[in-house]
Amino acid sequence: MSDYVSASAIKDLLTECPICTEHFDEVRRIPRRMPCCVQSICQACLETYSQGLPTLSCPMCRHQHNLPGGVKSLPKEPIILRILDHLKIVKGLHLPCTDCPDGNPAMSRCDDCGVFLCQECLNAHKRVQPMRDHQTVSFKEMKEQPGKSFNRLHKCAQHHQPLQFYCYTCEKIVCVSCTVVEHKEGKGHNVVSVDEAHKEKAKSIDDTLVKLREKAEGLEEIKQDLKKRHSNIQVSKQAAVVDINKAFDELIDEIQQRRGILLSDVEERSSKILKLTQEGLDSTSNILAKVTSSTEYTRQMRSKADKIEDLQMMGSSAATLSAMLQMSPKASLGRAGVSFASTCFSKITPLLKMAGLVKSVVFSPIENPNGNKSLNDAMTIEHEYVPEAAYMTWQP
Template identity: 30%
Template sequence: MASDDFDEQFLTCSICMLHFRDPKVLPCLHTFCRECLQEWATKQQPLECPTCRTQVSLPNQGVDGLRTNFYINNHLLDFAAAKKGTEPGVPCQVCEGNVEGSKSWCADCATLLCESCCAVHRKLPFSKDHEVTPEETLKAEEGRRKFHRKRHCDKHKKYELEFYCESCKALVCTACTVVDHRPGKDHNPVEIATVAQKKKQFLQALLQDIDPRLKEIQASIKEFDRKISNLAPSKEAATDQAKAYFHQLIVLLQKREREILSQIDERCQADGKVLQTKKEAIEFELAGLTSAQTFCQQAVEHGSDVHILEVGNQVQTRVENLLAKQLDLESDWSEFQFVENTAVSDFKKDLQDLGGVKTKIDVLKCEVVVKPAVQGFECVAELTTMNQEGRPCVTKSKAVTANMKDPSGTDVPTQLQMKSWGVWEISYIPNISGNHRLEVKVNSQHVPGSPFVVQVKGNPVLTIGQKGSGVGELNLPLGVAVDKDGNIAVVERGNKRVQIFDKDTGQSLHSFPVDGEKPYDLDVDSNGMFLVTSWGENFGLRRYSKEGKLLDTFKPECMGDPHGLTVLKDGRMVVVNRPQQRSCLLLQPDGSLIREIGKGQLQHPAFVSVDESRDVMFVTDKGAHKVFAFDLDGNTKFDFGKEGQNDGEFQNPRGVTVDRAGNIIVGDCTGRVQVFGPDGTFICIRTVATVKGNDVGGLALTPDGYIAVACWKGHCIELYRYM
């Protein structure tokens, strides 16, 4: 890092190849000029990092909303300019003289000063406290480590950033701790050095995890290179064997010779393509990890406390994602050779079986996994072709066939595509429900279990519960959520309990009673604890253990009758508060109020959901027949919907949730569940035409692409295929 070449690399934008201008950091930790990124963003949607091709979801402010790389902007660029100023022939930037004299650099003014001007500079009232770096420090090997420009508060320009408000996750100055971030239940300003040291220690631990992974990936790439280098000799040897064998059969076997040579070429090309593709994928991961290592190391070794806090969380997220990513580093390639299957004397009777390209597919070890199938949706089964050692192995596409018939015996079109090394995806769209037959063959032989019976379900795929108070029965189910195990949790107003059901069978697993007169909604936090709202007598927000033990009760002064609820990943909670306040409360994990949102705009709010990728919350309003969108700072973003039964209209909307793409899913009292884009534009009635009881309560998406709908008047939960 001390070399000039390395400095130049760090100071140069890889798009314009010039020194950075207002450098912005992407989530993948690559840095570019703000203007370069803005131009790049106009050429492609979605935006991809120009270096590593990682897709980037820009904030609402676009490129301007990305974090500035202050390490480059306020450190490396300043240091480069200051160091250049120490070279012979560079004049003072104040008096424009003293070309040969010693120079110093004022970090606060970003100005090069000669000895005379520096002496005056230190005496002036406005600049006597400025941080001035002498030429000796700039030239020293450790000069850059000590070279940091002071960071000042955007709101209080003359104050440095000296504190970090842990509640708001923001850097603040002394004045901020008196005005906007006064210590108390809502704010907790801590000295920067304390927080930065903890973050630096965590990043140092991450750095220790990178080196073993780098060595593992590099060793894998070396092995790929070795096997790729053996492809040509294997091809040459197999070709020579085939030509020698077929030379004895010139007249009758010329056609067959061409076929075998074609098979060899196909084998070589297929293996070479797969090996090269996999090698490139691993090299891609290596590049990403190496880049993250370099960025992380620079932040730890040379970044200021401010810089550590600016990028620490971003670095942590990027490195942890890279380290957690599962990589297949095995090549799984075996050399092929030409095989003489038939003696020359017997060639007449065995003409069609003469020769072939030997592969190591063992049909008896091939495996097929049939995934749940739903009428009208694209469904898949996965075939893994195995070698004799039971490891995934590649074969040519002509060797694999898949055929499906519906219950009436009609063919169902299937598509076959290799998704990864030895793994083939068989996709199909069934038009009717019932048992289908799927035949899967490799080299004209049935794989074990073929033909498979595929049960195609209609929509809904599962109905859970009926009216009652016994095990597995429901009484006025309103809130629904998915627990840490993927099972479906339901809060029942009638039975005043939470009941958990198996998502595959609908069987009741266990239940526990809850306090409060009228339980309404529930959610599950990152630790698997249940949070339940209830209104009426003894209202409140309560936290229960996985087993149903009451742990906490939250009743802040601002809370009236809590209804809808959602819990964020960091433990904060958003609670619909009505009827008096008619607002939403953003609460800390301990139940203390952060802020009130939507007061004066909401009429009859019911349920709430949060898109954490955008920090936007969506509230259904039964009185206004709308959905309102607010950011978590309390600002109104937009609203959509009106009273009616046409597409995009509502009758008393209740349940709301958000899918992975940011689409907003809303249910209402007509029994419809409608899907809207992230901006509130109507897309479709995607999964539910009508639901039992004709009144939708809460909604919840499962990790495997289903949506659970609380039919509170029908006293059941219906599970629909969503995607």
């Protein structure tokens, strides 16, 4: 039962479609092998992705496939189908008899024919002369056997004979009839036994898998390094944002302080001028009121007086009226006011547009003499172009 436990541990990988996560079966969710990414995807998902068109974009790696025969032209994955059958036997699920038309539940399997047999068909199977020596195994016995011992019978789809040879020329597994017809050695085909081809190709694929494992280890190191660099970039970004905000907050504080100083200066200077102007205004208003009231009063009184009274009044008021002619308001500043001159603003504004500098430090991989690449050898510092005017303050 240990092999069954191993199969159970990887059942999600081998018995479930990676797209819909539904279990494969031999009716609707038939596992179809994708040649681009070495993955098996159920037929239902592939039909959904292809939408009935003769082209298919692989759901896993997006590789484009031209399938004139549709999704069904992709090969079935026999290993998964075999694992499914073995799991059904182990779990005691229903498997129909292959030979009888009634679909009776199978009880055993013929290793030579690769068929499932009910009890009646098993008895008949043993009575047929050519099949008397066939090895049959009951499901009870198969539950105790490792899953790898549960093999399917591979037959040629054209000649219905066991697949025993491999044609290197066509890269195809063939039967004995194929070797004397389509894959005849006299026609230039290189045909060897399945065992010989398997031995040679197994060595080749094992070497490739070792190299891929080494490549995966190298890629994992690069991945971890890139993740670390990604995190460092995020940290440097936040630090740059903090530095920029701090620098400009300080600059804004300086500008606010300068604005406060200028506004206070305006207030102080305008207060002095306004005070002097107000004093002149008050003095002028007082003299005007006195002159106006005295003049109007004298005119009205004279219009009511006789000559004697008029003569008396003129004698008493002539000196006062004459003194009013000499009165003058306090001296004013003439035309005065305050104004703001944007001195140096024509120089400050361009400098503000160039204030600060964002730099990108990039470590580019370079190839060492030993052929390895290092991510830390070549450093490039990139920043925005700064006009010569930026250095007008003679700062480095």
